[in-house]
Amino acid sequence: MEKLSVKGIACAFGISWGVYVLCIGWMSWLFNWGTPLAVGLSSLYIGYGPSFIGGIIGGIYGFIDGAVGGIIIAWIYNWVIAPKRSSSSSRRRRR
DSSP states (O other): OOOOOHHHHHHHHHHHHHHHHHHHHHHHHHHOOSHHHHHHHHTTSTTOOSSHHHHHHHHHHHHHHHHHHHHHHHHHHHHHHHHHHHHHHHHHHHO
């Protein structure tokens, strides 16, 4: 098993969550879809709401939130696989 790229996972999670939050805000503003979800997210992200600017603000918050979550997940994953990777590489050296 190989280590995950912390920067890569952070960017992927940040972009994904940021675009999701942005779309929820804009869909709620334009079509009244997902309004309860937008209202719930507005309790987490100050300035977020079902509007054009609110969606952009939420997208920025979402990117930061997703990136931090991605960093934590990648660090935990790399920490968990580290003993397995080092023990398997030491077995190869002995042979």
